Amino acid sequence: MSGSILVTGGAGYIGSHTTVALLERGFDVVIADDLSNSSEESIERVKALTGRHVDFEEVDLTDIDALRKVFASYPISGAIHFAGLKAVGESVEQPLRYYRNNLVSTMNLLDVMAEHEAWDLVFSSSATVYGDPEVLPIPEEAKTGATNPYGRTKLMIEEICQDAAAADPRWRISLLRYFNPVGAHASGDIGEDPTGHPNNLVPFVMQVAVGRRDKVMVFGDDYDTADGTGVRDYIHVLDLAAGHIAALDHLEDGCDVFNLGTGNGASVLDIIQTTAEVSGQEIPYEVAPRRAGDIATSLADPTRANEKLEWRADRGLEVMLRDAWKWQSKNPWGFNPPPEAD
Numbered sequence: 004m005s006g007s008i009l010v011t012g013g014a015g016y017i018g019s020h021t022t023v024a025l026l027e028r029g030f031d032v033v034i035a036d037d038l039s040n041s042s043e044e045s046i047e048r049v050k051a052l053t054g055r056h057v058d059f060e061e062v063d064l065t066d067i068d069a070l071r072k073v074f075a076s077y078p079i080s081g082a083i084h085f086a087g088l089k090a091v092g093e094s095v096e097q098p099l100r101y102y103r104n105n106l107v108s109t110m111n112l113l114d115v116m117a118e119h120e121a122w123d124l125v126f127s128s129s130a131t132v133y134g135d136p137e138v139l140p141i142p143e144e145a146k147t148g149a150t151n152p153y154g155r156t157k158l159m160i161e162e163i164c165q166d167a168a169a170a171d172p173r174w175r176i177s178l179l180r181y182f183n184p185v186g187a188h189a190s191g192d193i194g195e196d197p198t199g200h201p202n203n204l205v206p207f208v209m210q211v212a213v214g215r216r217d218k219v220m221v222f223g224d225d226y227d228t229a230d231g232t233g234v235r236d237y238i239h240v241l242d243l244a245a246g247h248i249a250a251l252d253h254l255e256d257g258c259d260v261f262n263l264g265t266g267n268g269a270s271v272l273d274i275i276q277t278t279a280e281v282s283g284q285e286i287p288y289e290v291a292p293r294r295a296g297d298i299a300t301s302l303a304d305p306t307r308a309n310e311k312l313e314w315r316a317d318r319g320l321e322v323m324l325r326d327a328w329k330w331q332s333k334n335p336w337g338f339n340p341p342p343e344a345d
């Protein structure tokens with residue numbers, strides 16, 4: 004294998020699981036992360052899990068000189084670009100911060116990769132680029148249109164990558180549109196560790212299960228779905244990590260785009276009930292008003308990735324939530340020590 008893979012945002016949730024998959028496949032990995040929403044402890048856990056060394060550089064990718072130093076220090080042949088700000092509500096309040104951070108860091112990465120003739124790139128996009136979908140399940144050709152600044156950064160970055168690849172045929176880029184990643188490594192040693200109040204459903208439900216929060220607020224039970232609550236295509240983070248390896252293995256000239264999802268939907272109440280079953284904990288919940296900007300149903304058509312990447316997400320909801328619970332029960336406070344008692 005020639006060269007190392009740069010994993011930006013490699014200390015984060017999806018980045019750390021993908022790093023494990025890369026190391027297990029024999030790749031050398033350099034992580035670049037500013038630790039603004041992640042912990043160096045996750046990198047230590049990745050090393051312990053795999054028995055492999057990982058290089059780590061604490062850099063802010065909006066600093067192009069710092070990024071140039073990373074490329075000057077390691078023989079990087081390609082990158083998986085996870086780093087970015089990702090909180091929808093925050094992006095509405097601080098749009099310029101989101102545009103500056105997510106767009107500038109990606110343009111810096113493309114520039115420095117080109118300077119070093121590292122043309123292989125896999126980018127973390129999101130199903131959020133489909134906005135409120137007109138067709139279900141959603142194929143890659145569906146109309147795009149994000150509904151908030153965070154989503155628009157994903158869409159803009161996709162367009163930047165497509166334009167870069169059209170202008171220089173040496174690029175080999177894969178844009179991966181993730182549906183809803185959940186779960187954790189089966190060891191329970193790495194997992195999702197949101198700072199503060201979790202915005203996403205599964206981390207919130209896990210914090211209720213482990214006793215950190217009283218109850219789940221179900222955002223609306225009057226959607227046009229089987230039980231009235233929102234339906235999403237949850238995908239195990241290990242299947243998602245495998246999707247990145249498949250994308251690297253199948254990179255072709257130009258820029259291609261893939262949905263990474265299972266094609267199966269689960270409602271908010273399905274998540275609560277299955278978590279109660281796999282954890283043996285009671286999960287109190289209360290129905291609350293709809294959350295602004297939410298859609299009824301999001302479901303991937305993963306056929307293209309199944310065929311072209313020879314990849315399939317096959318872990319079911321029980322495995323996803325059992326593994327999420329293993330992580331949460333083993334690490335009730337994530338990568339942090341428990342807060343001191345008063």
Ligand code: UD1
Nearest residue numbers: 091129131202203204205207220221222233234271296297
């Ligand atoms: C959210 C983001 C999306 C982002 C994705 C991954 C919004 C509007 N969308 O997607 O842009 O790419 O996370 O980070 O924030 N729910 C509750 N109670 C909760 C939390 C969520 O009932 O406390 C419901 C939601 O209404 C939804 C489902 O659970 O029906 C899943 O929500 P969430 O985990 O936040 O994911 P998305 O909204 O799909």
